[in-house]
Amino acid sequence: MKPDALIQIVDKWVTARTVKSARQLSRRHFLSRFGKLMVGISLVPVLPVARAAETRLQLPEIGDPQDCDYWRYCAIDGYLCSCCGGSESKCPPGAEPSPVTWIGTCENPADGKRYIISYNDCCGKGECGRCFCNRNEGDKPTYYPPKNNDINWCVGTKTNAYHCSTAVVVGVDES
Amino acid sequence: MRWTLSLLTLLSLTLLCAYAAADPRSHYMIHCMGCHLNDGRGLPPEVPAFDNKLAILAASDKGREYLVTVPGASQSLIDDAALASVLNWILDTYTEEPVHQPFLASEISRYRHTPLTNPAHLRDELLGAAD
Numbered sequence: 478m479k480p481d482a483l484i485q486i487v488d489k490w491v492t493a494r495t496v497k498s499a500r501q502l503s504r505r506h507f508l509s510r511f512g513k514l515m516v517g518i519s520l521v522p523v524l525p526v527a528r529a530a531e532t533r534l535q536l537p538e539i540g541d542p543q544d545c546d547y548w549r550y551c552a553i554d555g556y557l558c559s560c561c562g563g564s565e566s567k568c569p570p571g572a573e574p575s576p577v578t579w580i581g582t583c584e585n586p587a588d589g590k591r592y593i594i595s596y597n598d599c600c601g602k603g604e605c606g607r608c609f610c611n612r613n614e615g616d617k618p619t620y621y622p623p624k625n626n627d628i629n630w631c632v633g634t635k636t637n638a639y640h641c642s643t644a645v646v647v648g649v650d651e652s
Numbered sequence: 653m654r655w656t657l658s659l660l661t662l663l664s665l666t667l668l669c670a671y672a673a674a675d676p677r678s679h680y681m682i683h684c685m686g687c688h689l690n691d692g693r694g695l696p697p698e699v700p701a702f703d704n705k706l707a708i709l710a711a712s713d714k715g716r717e718y719l720v721t722v723p724g725a726s727q728s729l730i731d732d733a734a735l736a737s738v739l740n741w742i743l744d745t746y747t748e749e750p751v752h753q754p755f756l757a758s759e760i761s762r763y764r765h766t767p768l769t770n771p772a773h774l775r776d777e778l779l780g781a782a783d
Contacts, residue, residue, distance in 0.1 A: 577695055580686040593681045617729070623686055624729065633695045647690070652678035652734075 534646055537587035545610035549594055551583035552614045554626035555642035558599055560608035565644050568599035572640045575600055576633045579623060581615045582650045591650040600631035602640040610642075676734075676741035683728045684738065692746045697772065702746035705779055710743055710752045715778050720755070720763040722771050732760040 540547040542565035543557060549565055550557070562569030578597045585592055617624035631637040688694045692702030709715030719739060720726060728735060736755040743752050768774065 576689060577687045577699065580682055582682065593678065595686070621727070621729070623683065623724065632698075647685070648678065648681050650678050650682065651675040652682060 534592075534648070536585060536592070536646065539585075539587045543608060545608065545612065548583055548585050548587075549592075549644035549646065550610055551612055552581040552594070552616050552626055553596055553642050553644055554611045554613070554616070555598065555609070555639070556605040557608035557610050558605070558641040558643045561599075561605035561641040563599065563641065563643065566646070568597075568643065569602075569605070569641065571602055572599035573601045573634045574598070574643070575630045578630050579626060579628070580647070581624070581626075583614065583644075592646050593648040593650050595645045595647045596626065596630070597643050597645060598630040599640045599643060600634040601636050601638055603638060605641040676737040679730055679734055679738040680741060683730060684724065684742070687724065692742070700775065702742055704747050704749070706743055707747040707749035707752060709775075709778060710747075710749075712778070716755070716759065717763045717766070718768070718771070718774055718778055720760055721766055721768040723768065726764045726768070731757075732764065733757040735764070736760045 542549075542559040545557070547565070557565070558568060558572075559565045561572075563572070568574050575598045578595050580593060580595050582591045583594050584590070613626065615624070616626045619625050619627060622628060629637060629639050631639050687699045688702060694701040706719070709719055720735070725735060725739065730738070736757050736759070739755045739760075740752075743749075
């Protein structure tokens with residue numbers, strides 16, 4: 478059987494059923510109400526309430542996250558998690574992200590905007606040892622701890638063993 | 653008419669720039685969120701949580717002085733006006749109190765240069781006194 482013929486059969490059948498049910502069912506019939514309910518439920522995820530939970534930014538990208546020159550690493554100091562089994566924003570399996578961290582800003586060459594970057598360390602495993610990267614844009618001396626990248630930020634984790642560093646984009650700098 | 657329109661455009665652009673320059677949420681993200689975290693829960697006891705206790709602190713002169721002189725606030729790399737706006741944003745965002753007296757830049761400069769040697773002790777004292 479040709480695919481077109483099959484589609485025509487299905488089409489005819491669906492049309493016939495729809496017309497029949499439209500003739501037979503009243504406006505207040507259970508099936509019509511149930512159908513509306515089903516359509517309504519399917520629309521719920523489109524509403525803004527569900528979308529508000531997603532905080533990931535859609536941003537244009539240039540560059541290789543395994544390369545120290547990648548734009549998000551403008552103030553990183555450590556081993557790149559993207560070379561250690563994780564990614565630029567995720568810890569490798571078995572390593573735990575530090576909740577507290579230091580935060581800086583980097584310019585994205587793809588759109589010229591400054592983005593706010595959270596340099597969360599990944600902790601709980603020995604040093605990864607791959608892709609060491611030390612760039613210090615905006616880095617301040619150690620007597621400004623919240624703006625210093627020489628500190629081991631593995632604080633508040635199970636152990637303070639340092640494994641690697643991530644660079645998570647948390648927002649656009651509008652300050 | 654043309655001049656009026658140009659002036660109006662200029663005025664609105666200036667206002668827009670002033671607003672953009674003082675975006676307290678970006679300041680919060682850059683200068684506070686690293687330790688106090690995105691939702692303000694912090695890492696107690698070292699990093700106190702931002703909760704309704706802030707409203708208690710913001711209601712007394714001593715408490716307000718404490719909020720400005722804690723090292724994270726007083727040593728942050730932003731000027732007095734920006735620190736005032738980020739403190740007001742924190743109070744608006746993390747407390748249930750509908751109204752608090754907003755911080756002004758002048759109040760920040762009055763307190764900011766006084767060193768605070770034992771923040772945790774003073775915090776306990778202030779909150780204990782308020783209970």
